[in-house]
Amino acid sequence: MEPVIGYFHFDRQGEINLTPLQIANLGAIIANRGYYYTPHVVRKIQGEQLDKKYLEKHKVMGTPRSFNEVVAGMVSSARGGTCAHAVHPGYTLAGKTGTAQNRGKDHSVFMGFAPVESPKIAIAVYVENGGFGAVYGVPIGSLMMEQYINGKLTPHDEAQAASIQKRHISYPFRQKLSMADSLRLDSIKRVNQIKDSLRLVREKQNMEAKQRERELKEARDAKEKEKNQQPLNDPIIRMEDEVKIRTENDEKEKDKTNKGKKKDRENR
Numbered sequence: 001m002e003p004v005i006g007y008f009h010f011d012r013q014g015e016i017n018l019t020p021l022q023i024a025n026l027g028a029i030i031a032n033r034g035y036y037y038t039p040h041v042v043r044k045i046q047g048e049q050l051d052k053k054y055l056e057k058h059k060v061m062g063t064p065r066s067f068n069e070v071v072a073g074m075v076s077s078a079r080g081g082t083c084a085h086a087v088h089p090g091y092t093l094a095g096k097t098g099t100a101q102n103r104g105k106d107h108s109v110f111m112g113f114a115p116v117e118s119p120k121i122a123i124a125v126y127v128e129n130g131g132f133g134a135v136y137g138v139p140i141g142s143l144m145m146e147q148y149i150n151g152k153l154t155p156h157d158e159a160q161a162a163s164i165q166k167r168h169i170s171y172p173f174r175q176k177l178s179m180a181d182s183l184r185l186d187s188i189k190r191v192n193q194i195k196d197s198l199r200l201v202r203e204k205q206n207m208e209a210k211q212r213e214r215e216l217k218e219a220r221d222a223k224e225k226e227k228n229q230q231p232l233n234d235p236i237i238r239m240e241d242e243v244k245i246r247t248e249n250d251e252k253e254k255d256k257t258n259k260g261k262k263k264d265r266e267n268r
Helices: 020-031 064-080 137-150 156-165 179-229 235-267
Strands: 006-009 095-100 105-112 119-126
Touching: 020 064, 020 105, 020 119, 064 095, 095 137, 105 137, 119 137, 137 156
Parallel strands: 006 119
Antiparallel strands: 095 105, 105 119
């Protein structure tokens, strides 16, 4: 039997603390009759090997007989129970519906795998506020398994899929919110508003900081450009002139001194 890795649909989590991925992995355990691989989204990488933790087989408690009993019950559900409307052309399907209780309309849940004899896919579907598991969970899950196994849908099932896509879940709350729930929702709303305000302030501050940095850089570049373009009417030449004048003055002073000394000698 080919090992099954669980697939899941609609990422939500209820009060029982089970995610659709965990439920799909439970379906894979039942399909494999007692073992599973750590769920992952990549089957293989060209030129590389997957991490060993994704290739290790994890066995769970339970006897082959117990798993066969569970599989038989799930097959029975698909044949004449709550999963009776599941489509499975050309193969046998095992499934279990669920109706997750909710303060408003219940959530529609389905978990199953197929083909039963040589499983290739296990799936969990969770449709928020979808009602009974047979209403949304079963048809969506079975259509996805059919597409995965056969690579296409039959014309009848394509029409069913199109019909499901056009459905819209809309309903009022069946009961008024309690004061505690109302206060909690108001608090969450205020916290979210504060978070959004802080985020906007941070974004504005970051934009202003970047603008200031850009302006400073432009000012430095302009100053550097202006400095490079200045004509050489240059302090260096003026300095040379000053040195030249100073040298000439020194020579004149030296001549005067020499002449003075010469006169002194002549007078003596």
